[in-house]
Amino acid sequence: MGANEIDKIAKRYRALCELVPLKPITTKVGYEAAVGHLNRLLDAGGANQAHQLAGLVEALGEMINSYEKRQAPMPEAEPRQVLRYLMEEHGLSQSDLSGIGIASQGTISDILSGRRGISKALAKKMAARFQVSAAVFL
Numbered sequence: 001m002g003a004n005e006i007d008k009i010a011k012r013y014r015a016l017c018e019l020v021p022l023k024p025i026t027t028k029v030g031y032e033a034a035v036g037h038l039n040r041l042l043d044a045g046g047a048n049q050a051h052q053l054a055g056l057v058e059a060l061g062e063m064i065n066s067y068e069k070r071q072a073p074m075p076e077a078e079p080r081q082v083l084r085y086l087m088e089e090h091g092l093s094q095s096d097l098s099g100i101g102i103a104s105q106g107t108i109s110d111i112l113s114g115r116r117g118i119s120k121a122l123a124k125k126m127a128a129r130f131q132v133s134a135a136v137f138l
Helices: 003-019 028-046 054-071 079-089 094-099 105-113 120-130
Strands: none
Touching: 028 054, 028 120, 054 120, 079 094, 079 105, 079 120, 094 105
């Protein structure tokens, strides 16, 4: 890779960072901005693995998750326990989640009972619904 290519990359990176922060998050303000950007990307379809912004969503989610871990390390919990907790906190049933398109009631039941894991795509949908990092479900 030559100097010209590196200059092109640097210009594009700076332009992208003006729209979406793609650098380590170090402040609460930066964190809140990143979460806002992530939510807008998810609303634009970025939770879909086939979407052209899926890689950007994943990268931004990882940076958010890294900041969250540094700020308040979460106690270890199985993804199904996290889901159960969030459902209780939000007053949601399995049928509520299936009704808003997260997953079928059978899938939610299988996850909560431990018969099934949570896919990346489903983790992203649940993260968007509960406004948490997808990492808590993986």
